[in-house]
Amino acid sequence: MGTDKESSAYREVDVGYDTLAEGSRVEGDLTPWEIFKEEIVHLKWRVLVFACILTFGSYYIYDFPGSIGTGEKSTIQSRFHAAGKNYNQEMNQALYSVYSWPNTVLAIFGGLLIxxxxxxxxxxxxxxGLVFVGSVIFFFGVLSKQYALLIMGRVVFGLGGESLAVSQSAFVARWFKEGRGMALAFGITISFSRVGSSFNFLFSPEIAGDAGIVTAVLFGSIACGVSVLACGVLVALDIYGTRRGLVPPESKDTGEPFRLSQIKDMPLLFWLASGLCVTVYCSVFPLIGIAKNFFQVKYDLSADSAAAYVSIYQFVCAGGSPVTGGMVDVIGRFSIWMIVAAAGFTLNHLLFILTNAPPAFMMAYMGIVYSVLVASLWPAIPYVVQADLCGLAYGIMTAMQNTGLATWPLVSGAILDIYTPAGQVQSPSCIAWNKRDNSTVPRNYSSHLNWSWQMLSTCCNQSPCPDPLPTLEGYKYTEIFFMGTAAVGLVIAIVLFFVDRSLLGLLGAAPAVREATKEEQERLADEAAAAVDVN
Incomplete structure (x- = not known):
């Protein structure tokens, strides 16, 4: 069935089967080293380096609530409590929500601005610029212990963060749509950005422990400043590339003026891809937000060890992306890889529920599956929407993704709250007082009174302790919720596969067939437009 479809595609395109076969043969005769030598001289790969750094800062500070938000010491929570101010789990999770809720709409406008x-x-x-300003406001919120500034900083950060990711995708598509390597480029940029989050989980708790929580947050602002510098370099390279004819001139007037009907008229394949994006991402990132505490409960780990295990996921993403991106570029078949990724995440959550597989293995496995997803999902969009709506398409997909990412943490948090023991965790001093016995109490009556007074004073003057962690049963039901979300994504991926086969089959085709069919489609569109102009 698949062979007949590809053969028909060869016959339909104007370039002809023989030409394609010859091109494929020549490409196949090249060794990987020869391909590398041909590609490395192209400016687009140097552009890719700075495109990776573009979103590094935003991903570094995104998971501050997960890495240094709550805990007994060297956290935002402990700093607020030391000043006698309230800061609980709900307030900490709200920092994620206020980032995502504005982007349920604004990411679309980010695409339109582009x-x-x-x-x-x-x-x-x-x-x-918005990302950097938001990080600075958040820093001053931590410095001054003002929760309102934390919220304001996250809102401003959110206004720029997701739209910056949209512009990154549009920029990579602009430079890599022609020639080799688009899937590889997308895989590297998206996954390398996650390295920022991984660095946050690895280093922010250590910086906070050694130099204080304020210094740890300041490093986040510095990382965002580096992204600002990378943006300046990208703009300069894009101007240079345009003058040299490496990329087409930038135009904000391409195509017809925007109409709301353009959103409604997006093809079915795009909406299926967006639905897949929402469901699979919502089975992954809300888990990352609770993974540190989950690992503490499931594997009896310290907070620092649990955070280190969480970071494995992002590092594997970055390391696996060149491999998976290269595979997708050579093999093609975007839609099949999407099915593999959705099935992989469903299995991942099932293993968390039923087994005690080591956390390092589980996070490495999740990183590999995620690298497969980003190498197949995001590069597929330019093949299902017209070129002048590519930014809008990425904006819509990002907005839908943020709708899920703003809602799913609230649902998972509600599940965990049900299974969180009531009351506060006692401080070590209170525990020592309650567990006192003759072996710990001084025998001298005067010393006994002094010891009792010191213990009671320490206990009573202790800053409010953080809420106790949920039980393992609570995390199990949360994992069931995430597994169900991933399973819905698997169903959507299967539907997308069959819908694509019923149309041109671009997303399920090999690279040579896909490119030839796409070129023929664009040629016919240009001819139709020229005929309209003549009439």
Missing amino acids: DKFLGLRKAMILFV
């Missing part, structure tokens, strides 16, 4: 108004370069400068 496509229709500002253009890609100016839009990138705006978005990375």
Whole structure:
């Protein structure tokens, strides 16, 4: 069935089967080293380096609530408690929600700013600037122990963060749509950005422990400043590339003016891909937000060890992306890889529920599956929407993704709250007082009174302790919720596969067939437009 479809595609395109076969043969005769030598001289791979750094800062500070938000010492919570101010789990999770809720709509407008108004370069400068300003406001919120500033900083950060990711995707598509390597480029940029989150989980708790929580948050602002510098380099390289003819001139007036009907008229394949994005991402990132405490309960780990295990996921993403991206570039078949990724995440959650597989293995496995997802999902979008709506398409997908990411943590948090023991965890001093016996109490009456007074004073003056962790049963039901979400994504991926086969089959085709069919489709569209102009 698949062979007949590809053969028909060869016959339909204008370039002809013989030409494609010859091109494929020549490509196949090249060794990986020869391909590498051909590709490495292209400017687009140097552009890719700075495109990776573009979102590094935003991902570094995104998971601050998960890495240094709550805990008994060297956290935002402990700093607020030391000043006699309240800071609980609900307030900490709200920092995630206020980031995501605005982007349920604004990411779409970010795509429009790219496509229709500002253009890609100016839009990138705006978005990375908002990320940096938001990080600075958040820093001053921690410094001054003002929760309102924390919320304001996360809102401003959110206004730029997701739209910056949209502009990154549009920028990579702009430079890599022609020639080899688009799946590889997408895999590297998206997964390398996650390294920022991994660095946060690895180093922020250590920096907070050694130099204080304020210094740890300051490092986040510095990371965002580095992203600002990378944006400046990208703008300069894009101007240079345009002058040299390496990329087409930037235009914010391409195509017809924006109409709401353009959203409604997006093809079915795009909506299926967006649905897959929402469900699979919502089975992954809310888990990352609770993974540190989950590992503490499931594997009896310390907070620092649990955070280190969480970081494995992002590092494997970055290391696996060149491999999976290269495989997708050579093999093609975007839709099949999407099915593999959705099935992989479903299995991942099932293993968390039923087994005690080592956390290092589980997070490494999740990282590999995620690298497969990003190498197949995001590069597929330029093949299902017209070029002048690519930024809008990424914006819509990101907005839908954020709708899920703003809602799923609230649901999982509600589940965990049900299974969280009531009351507060006692401080070590209180525990020592309650467990006192003749072996710990001084025998001298005067010393006994002094010891009792010191213990009671320490206990009574102790800052409020953080809420106790949920039980393992609570995390099990949360994992069932995440597994169900991933399973829905698997169903969507299967539907997408069959819908694509009923149309041109671009997402399920090998690279040579896909590119030839796409070129023929664009040629016919240009001819139709020319005929309309003549009439």
